[in-house]
Amino acid sequence: MTTMTRFPVMSSRTISELMPGELPEVVMPSCESRPILRGQTAVVTGASSGIGRGIAASLCAAGANVVVNYIGSDSAADEVVHEATHCGCAHRGRAISVKGDVSDEEQVSALFRRAIEAFGTVDILVNNAGLQQDAPLESMTLAQWRKVIDVNLTGQFLCAREAVREFKRRGVRAGVSCSAGKIVCVSSVHEVIPWAGHVNYAASKGGVMLMMKSIAQEVAPWRIRVNSICPGAIRTPINRGAWETAEAYQDLMRLIPYKRIGEPEDIARLAVWLCSDEADYITGASLFVDGGMTLYPGFEAGG
Numbered sequence: 001m002t003t004m005t006r007f008p009v010m011s012s013r014t015i016s017e018l019m020p021g022e023l024p025e026v027v028m029p030s031c032e033s034r035p036i037l038r039g040q041t042a043v044v045t046g047a048s049s050g051i052g053r054g055i056a057a058s059l060c061a062a063g064a065n066v067v068v069n070y071i072g073s074d075s076a077a078d079e080v081v082h083e084a085t086h087c088g089c090a091h092r093g094r095a096i097s098v099k100g101d102v103s104d105e106e107q108v109s110a111l112f113r114r115a116i117e118a119f120g121t122v123d124i125l126v127n128n129a130g131l132q133q134d135a136p137l138e139s140m141t142l143a144q145w146r147k148v149i150d151v152n153l154t155g156q157f158l159c160a161r162e163a164v165r166e167f168k169r170r171g172v173r174a175g176v177s178c179s180a181g182k183i184v185c186v187s188s189v190h191e192v193i194p195w196a197g198h199v200n201y202a203a204s205k206g207g208v209m210l211m212m213k214s215i216a217q218e219v220a221p222w223r224i225r226v227n228s229i230c231p232g233a234i235r236t237p238i239n240r241g242a243w244e245t246a247e248a249y250q251d252l253m254r255l256i257p258y259k260r261i262g263e264p265e266d267i268a269r270l271a272v273w274l275c276s277d278e279a280d281y282i283t284g285a286s287l288f289v290d291g292g293m294t295l296y297p298g299f300e301a302g303g
């Protein structure tokens, strides 16, 4: 006689019913951080708003001197400098703002010259400047395609090249860091998630992925580390339409298993750690900070 083992059948309804209702408010850790970047200088591109702004403030709180690169309004950049240098952290570094377009070769050299003049050298580059110019494929103009590739991909190349030149020239600074330099590329979940209506943006981030890994491979023998952070939906001006109204926010939650939008600080905490010697054996990695957006959320209630 055979005995049948009965397995409970979990219907997708059961999984949906098991989902929690109200979730608690998120309380972010305070900015008081250990001075793990003391004595180092960081250039953060596109740092006058959004993720770049959060990263600039956190690097400064961790003891780094920060160059706030920006392209838009002078007063927004001044605010970031003020915020970063008045955060109350005892070991915070200094900060200056430097205007410049990352897609322009001459302006990128000028940015690094200015950083070296102000702080002596550059130890960290956060390749953050980026933008979206969305359109369906058939109406996307060549100008929209080029602008996004120029800023998001060519801009990261130009800044990485300048940083690597300085890292190699100077080498490891004993007592400051065990590596000769660190580059963090701010990529996106869209380096792996295709994005209809945003082919220029997804292509730029896919490009960042292999550019980052190829540079990481090339410069590793000089003890230079290169990694990417891949944010999901983070509450910044670039995607305001996706979180500003209650309906949009609810729609967005269908794409985020962790059921909250990300904050710039979620990205900034990783950026600080990745630039520190605590992450010394990490290079060539794309680290996703996305509340599970890359976990095929369409399957969260069963397949």
Ligand code: BGC
Binding pocket: 132, 187, 188, 189, 190, 231, 232, 233, 234, 238, 239, 242
């Ligand atoms: C984009 C945002 C978008 C997020 C998730 C980011 O790279 O810039 O607009 O909300 O990816 O789709």
